Amino acid sequence: MNIDFAAVLVVLTGLTGGIWLLDALVLAPRRAALVSSAGKIRSVAEIKLPWYVDLSKSFFPVILAVLVLRSFIVEPFRIPSESMVPTLLKGDFILVNKFTYGLRLPVLNTKVISNSLPRRGDVVVFRYPPDPAVAYIKRAVGLPGDRVAYHGKQLSINGQPVALTPLPNDPTMPAYLQFEEQLGEAKHRIQILADGRWGLAGFWSGLQPRRDPDGTVGWDYQVPPGHYFMMGDNRDNSSDGRVWGPVPEENLIGKAFFIWMNWDCITFNGQCGRIGNSIK
Template sequence: MNIDFAAVLVALTILTGGIWLLDALVLAPRRTRVNVGDSESAPQVPATALKLPWYVDLSKSFFPVILAVLILRSFVVEPFRIPSESMVPTLLKGDFILVNKFAYGLRLPVLNAKLIENGQPKRGDVVVFRYPLEPAVAYIKRVVGLPGDRLAYRQGQLVINGQAVSLTPLVNGGTAETGYRQFTEQLGEVTHQIQMLANGRWGVAGLWSGLQLQREPDGSMAWSYQVPAGHFFVMGDNRDNSADSRYWGLVPEENLIGKAFFIWMNLDCITFNGHCGRIGNGIR
């Protein structure tokens, strides 16, 4: 079961803040003067000298902390952990990253209603978004197609608006695992690395029904698609091992969470198995 941490934080903020407010407006005034003993002439003490109910004490302690975390996580920066190898070699499984929540505008937590407009993703951005088929799950991919773009994919070569994307093989295949090769790709102003199967084969099984499939003169399969307004076409950098827009469709603008920009830890480094050199790297 996937937990919506934004909803949990909002609920805890409302709960603890509500108890604090209830105490300030209702409970505390009742404790301002408390009779000690049975006589009206018995000495009285201020409520501040009495022990607060445990739920009020806890709420007063945790409300500022929870509120600060909610504001920071919702409007400034949010941490994520990379759970798969779909973004290799840019991001490795076990990387802990930070996401800029202000990059594409501010949204209300849970409701996701936009409060402030602050630009749109650019081609080549690494974005975190709510998976369209299961919005409680966060996905991370690279923006390949912007609204209005005409995309095509032929033999591992991406074509955008009729122009083949620059693809340069890395010497000796880069650091790719066996059976794969790495390339440098130029998407807009972003130069980054991708990984593909060394044999150049990719399957058409399970491809999204919205893609227009066609057979090339050499017998290979290719696809094309034009991105509609308000949507983005995303792909993983591990091109032949990524569940992305080619398989489940587009990312609506309202599903965007933010732009990934920084690697602050890797799980293998925590367990002393390497990859510590990645810590502190920016994400391109």
């Protein structure tokens, strides 16, 4: 079951803030009137705060601060899969800038302040189109209006092949070839299976995929207005726009920018050197 933490925070903020306001406007004056009518404090019980008021006053500022921070400034996420290898590893804990693509109201996801839009090459966190309750992370390869093509495992944007520079192979992953990809202003690493296979379970029908002469699956796609085409850096093992289509602008959450922890480091299995790295 997916828990909507934004909704939980909104409910808790409203509940604790409402109790605090109720005490300030109604309950506190009643307690003061009791003390005044007696001419003296008759017992500790008359001035002691009810437990629910005490808890609300303690937790409301904290919950409100977390809600504002998480909704409008920065939000932590954990990488659950290997779809962004080698840029991000399974178990990485990352931070996402919520302001980059404009401020949205929590739960309603209504944009209230516009800012910039994703640039080609950004690592973007967004609400998964088939199930908006789930957050996904991929790289934006196609902007609105772009013609995106993929043939022979070569990505092209608007008829121009994206520059690839071969990199030394990672001995821990001998089945893959790694490259540095120049996508817009972003230089980053990607990997593909060395034997020419692909690990996708299927392709989105909107791509009209076809088998190229080299045996790989190729396609051409025009990104519609207000949408973005996302792909994982682990190109042959990523459920992304090739499987479920483009991402509408209203599904954007923010731009990933920082790795602050890795699960393997917590469990003493290595990867501590990734902590503090920026995401490119």
